[in-house]
Structures are given as C-alpha cells and as structure tokens.
Amino acid sequence: MKGKVAVIGAGFAGIAAATTLAAEGYDVTVYEKNCSAGGRARKFESDGFVFDMGPSWYWMPDVFEKYFNKFGKTVSDYYELIRLDPSYQVLFSKKEVWNIPAKQDDIYSLFEREETGSSKQLEKFLEEGKYKYKVGVENLVYNPGLSIAELFDLSLIRGIFKLHVFQSISSYIRKYFKSPKLIQLLEFPVLFLGASPSHTPALYSLMNYADMSLGTWYPKGGMFKLVEGMVNLAEEKGVKFLFNSPVEGLVLSGNKIEAITVAGRSIETDHVVAGADYNHVEQELLPISYRRYSEKYWDDRSLAPSSLIFYLGVNKKLDNLLHHNLFFDTDFKQHADEIYKDPSWPTDPLFYVCCPSKTDETVAPEGCENLFILIPVASGLADEDSTREKYFEQVIDRMEKLTGQSIKSNVVYKKSYAHRDFIENYNSYKGNAYGLANTISQTANLKPSIINKKVSNLFYTGQLTVPGPGVPPSLISGQVVANELMKRDK
Numbered sequence: 001m002k003g004k005v006a007v008i009g010a011g012f013a014g015i016a017a018a019t020t021l022a023a024e025g026y027d028v029t030v031y032e033k034n035c036s037a038g039g040r041a042r043k044f045e046s047d048g049f050v051f052d053m054g055p056s057w058y059w060m061p062d063v064f065e066k067y068f069n070k071f072g073k074t075v076s077d078y079y080e081l082i083r084l085d086p087s088y089q090v091l092f093s094k095k096e097v098w099n100i101p102a103k104q105d106d107i108y109s110l111f112e113r114e115e116t117g118s119s120k121q122l123e124k125f126l127e128e129g130k131y132k133y134k135v136g137v138e139n140l141v142y143n144p145g146l147s148i149a150e151l152f153d154l155s156l157i158r159g160i161f162k163l164h165v166f167q168s169i170s171s172y173i174r175k176y177f178k179s180p181k182l183i184q185l186l187e188f189p190v191l192f193l194g195a196s197p198s199h200t201p202a203l204y205s206l207m208n209y210a211d212m213s214l215g216t217w218y219p220k221g222g223m224f225k226l227v228e229g230m231v232n233l234a235e236e237k238g239v240k241f242l243f244n245s246p247v248e249g250l251v252l253s254g255n256k257i258e259a260i261t262v263a264g265r266s267i268e269t270d271h272v273v274a275g276a277d278y279n280h281v282e283q284e285l286l287p288i289s290y291r292r293y294s295e296k297y298w299d300d301r302s303l304a305p306s307s308l309i310f311y312l313g314v315n316k317k318l319d320n321l322l323h324h325n326l327f328f329d330t331d332f333k334q335h336a337d338e339i340y341k342d343p344s345w346p347t348d349p350l351f352y353v354c355c356p357s358k359t360d361e362t363v364a365p366e367g368c369e370n371l372f373i374l375i376p377v378a379s380g381l382a383d384e385d386s387t388r389e390k391y392f393e394q395v396i397d398r399m400e401k402l403t404g405q406s407i408k409s410n411v412v413y414k415k416s417y418a419h420r421d422f423i424e425n426y427n428s429y430k431g432n433a434y435g436l437a438n439t440i441s442q443t444a445n446l447k448p449s450i451i452n453k454k455v456s457n458l459f460y461t462g463q464l465t466v467p468g469p470g471v472p473p474s475l476i477s478g479q480v481v482a483n484e485l486m487k488r489d490k
C-alpha cells in the first residue's frame with residue numbers, strides 16, 4: 001500500500017482524484033461534510049419528485065466514457081444514456097420557438113431558414129470548433145497548469161492561431177453570423193463557462209461543437225446516476241467515504257500536513273487532496289502563514305455566477321415544454337452586464353427550465369411534472385426571501401405567457417435555492433455556483449494553482465482550479481491532480 005490520502009469533499013473532482021489514487025494503490029478516504037456524495041450535483045426527493053440539485057446538461061459524453069474506460073469499465077456498466085432529440089428548445093417569444101434538432105443537417109437547415117448562407121458558415125465554424133475540441137479537451141485540459149512550457153508543445157504552437165485564444169468568442173461569432181438570434185444561440189454555451197462572451201476566448205467555440213455535433217444526453221434516472229456510478233467505481237477500487245464529516249482544520253509540521261481535523265478528532269495522513277471550494281480550504285482551514293493567496297487576490301477574482309433556483313412539483317402535464325428550455329425572450333446583453341459588469345439582481349433575466357419528467361417517468365409521480373428553474377445571477381449578492389419570491393412571480397408569469405397555460409396554481413411542491421444555500425451547503429465563496437469564470441486572464445496557468453509551494457503534500461482540485469467549471473472539467477481536474485500527486489510522490 002502506498003501512502004494515506006485524505007480527500008476533502010465528495011464532488012466530481014474529489015471522487016475522480018480518490019478513484020485514480022486508489023486504483024494506483026493509495027489508501028484513500030473521502031471526507032464529505034454533507035450526508036451524501038455529489039457536491040453541487042446532489043439530489044433530493046420530496047412528495048414523489050426526484051430533483052437533481054445542480055447540473056442537468058450532460059455534454060461531452062466522450063469525457064465520461066474515457067474516465068470509466070481508464071478503470072477498465074464503460075459508462076453503460078453504471079447508467080444508461082439517452083440522446084435527447086430535439087436537444088433543447090429556445091423560446092424567443094410566444095410565436096418564435098426554435099427546437100434545436102439532434103441531427104446536424106437539420107441544424108444547418110434551421111440556420112439557413114434564419115439567415116441565407118449561414119449553413120455554410122456554420123459548417124466552417126463547427127469544423128474549427130472540432131479542431132479546438134480535439135486540441136483542447138483531448139489534450140490541453142489534462143495539463144496541470146503549473147508551467148507555461150505546457151503550452152509549448154510543437155503541434156500546439158503550429159496550430160495556435162487556429163485556437164483563437166486571443167480573440168473573444170463574441171467577436172468571433174459575429175464574424176460568421178449576423179442574425180441576433182443565431183448569435184444568441186451560439187453564445188449560450190458560454191454561460192457554462194461562467195463568463196460573458198466578450199471576455200471569453202474564442203477557443204471556447206469548442207463548446208458549440210460539443211453542443212451541435214456531440215449532442216445533449218441524459219442519464220436515465222437523472223444526473224445523479226453519474227454520481228452513483230462514480231461512487232460505485234470508487235468503492236470497487238477501495239475508496240472509503242465518510243459522510244457528515246466536515247474537515248475543520250489542517251495540522252502542519254514544517255512544510256507538511258501531518259493530520260486533518262474532523263469533528264474535533266485529529267486523523268493522520270500523508271497527503272491531502274482538497275476538492276472543497278479552493279477559497280474555503282485556503283482561507284479557513286489552512287493557517288495564515290501557509291496561504292498562497294491573499295484575501296485581496298480572492299476578492300479580485302472574477303467569479304462565475306451564482307444561481308437562483310426553483311425546484312417545483314406540478315400536478316399536471318405541461319404543454320410546450322421539452323426536457324431543456326431556454327427562455328431567451330429578454331435582452332441577453334443587459335442580463336450579462338448585471339452579472340459581470342455591474343453585479344446586481346437582474347432587471348429582466350433570461351432563465352432556463354429543465355423538465356426531466358418529459359424524458360423520464362421516474363422523477364415525478366404519474367401525471368405530474370418535475371421542474372427546475374434556474375436564473376443565473378451575480379455571486380456575492382444579498383439573498384433575501386422576498387427577492388427570491390419576486391423572481392418566482394416574474395418567471396412563472398413569463399413561463400405561463402410563453403407556453404400558453406396556467407402553471408402557478410398547479411404547483412404542489414416548491415423549494416428555492418440561492419447564495420445562502422451554496423455557502424451553507426458547500427462553503428462556497430460569495431455563494432458562487434460554478435467557481436471561477438473562464439476569462440482570458442483566468443485560464444490555464446492563470447488559475448489558482450493545484451499546488452501550494454509552502455505545503456508539499458497539499459493539492460487542490462475542483463471547479464476553482466484547472467481546467468475550470470462544469471462537470472467534465474471537474475472530472476478531469478480530479479484526474480490531473482491525482483497524477484501530479486503521484487508524480488511528486490515518486
């Protein structure tokens with residue numbers, strides 16, 4: 001047996017790190033403050049409704065397949081994937097609703113109907129996105145972000161101009177398309193990266209390739225099936241999970257952590273992998289003289305948004321909704337400014353509705369619908385019940401108008417969730433939902449580092465470090481950090 005590893009947090013990053021290390025012979029225990037695994041992707045059940053609490057878009061299926069393959073398994077050993085068709089719908093107004101088809105040729109036709117010549121443009125655009133995906137997701141994101149030399153791979157340098165790292169995705173998209181609706185459609189996946197399109201490198205048009213070419217998938221039973229699959233695999237490899245076990249402190253001797261403190265008990269360890277929010281571990285668990293970054297450093301970071309979420313149970317079937325629904329009937333630019341430029345509660349927000357009961361009868365009682373409504377909002381805002389209620393009225397009203405039916409009077413279960421809950425449940429910095437924004441100045445080596453030069457056996461993973469926010473990146477982050485730990489342990 002190699003050394004003992006304590007992993008803080010059972011999110012995707014923590015589980016992936018734990019599994020990778022256990023498979024290589026380490027003695028790994030995951031300490032999780034909550035009563036179940038999954039972190040921001042936990043689930044809860046009430047009144048016969050089963051709610052995924054966080055992620056609902058299963059994109060980049062190859063990343064998950066590659067993860068399970070690494071351990072001699074396949075995704076289908078753990079859960080069943082369904083490809084959604086249409087992938088999603090966009091509601092621009094009551095009269096203008098676009099279904100985004102799964103088949104690429106059908107997407108070309110949709111573009112051509114909106115703007116003459118745009119199907120050919122889309123073909124080129126997606127071809128470039130494919131190149132970026134190959135280089136970015138199959139190569140770059142597995143770098144630990146510790147040295148600029150990682151980016152000096154010869155094949156990368158040759159193709160650097162094709163990656164469009166120094167151009168914003170906003171201007172890049174506008175070079176190809178004129179229609180405001182097409183532009184909005186292509187800018188939407190950037191929301192996953194937690195930054196505004198004008199501050200996001202055009203490298204991330206790889207997300208458009210992920211969206212339109214690789215497709216939108218759904219694990220039958222809900223996104224939590226992925227968490228269950230990952231936990232089962234981890235346990236098969238010998239990982240131990242301890243729930244209701246918040247790590248309260250790190251005990252150091254010289255430049256090494258000797259023990260972690262859990263519920264007042266000191267537990268010896270050889271290595272620590274911190275999968276909890278970076279800022280929490282640094283600023284709250286680590287003694288001040290060992291911290292790598294100052295409070296000012298954190299305060300200056302550009303955070304990805306938080307979210308105001310409503311989990312609703314509805315006692316009838318709803319018309320004119322698909323599994324994924326984007327309500328884009330208001331001004332995207334104004335909402336983006338109210339998140340990033342001048343953080344404030346949005347005037348007239350865009351929002352997203354997931355209705356998984358359209359695909360999966362197990363997530364709601366018969367004849368009912370399960371709704372998850374998400375409004376992206378700035379992190380760090382004052383989160384009052386009255387504010388939540390105001391937005392509930394606003395979005396329900398718009399949903400009723402745009403889908404042409406009553407909904408509010410049929411709501412039989414309702415729970416809201418925002419900044420206060422992110423902080424309480426996950427020790428989230430400023431109540432962020434998705435970690436740090438993937439802006440040009442916060443990409444790769446410019447993110448908070450996975451190592452701390454003052455503490456030789458402490459490693460950070462998760463959405464606040466490389467490669468960034470989202471389920472696939474978090475899964476990759478765990479593997480990257482496990483590899484770095486093993487490399488240094490040699």
Ligand SMILES: Cc1cc2nc3c(=O)[nH]c(=O)nc-3n(C[C@H](O)[C@H](O)[C@H](O)COP(=O)(O)OP(=O)(O)OC[C@H]3O[C@@H](n4cnc5c(N)ncnc54)[C@H](O)[C@@H]3O)c2cc1C
Pocket residue numbers: 008009010011012013014031032033034037038039040041053054055056057058059245246247248275276277280307309374425426427433434461462463464468469470471472474
């Ligand atoms: C509402 C929402 C919707 C999203 N939608 C999508 C989507 O559709 N598709 C997508 O790809 N991504 C989506 N994301 C992003 C994605 O869910 C996250 O990037 C990812 O889950 C982060 O994983 P993580 O392991 O880095 O962190 P987390 O999931 O936050 O895991 C960290 C864990 O550490 C634990 N912890 C904290 N402090 C301590 C402590 N002191 N001791 C012990 N444990 C501790 C926490 O309880 C938590 O379990 C969404 C996120 C949210 C919040």
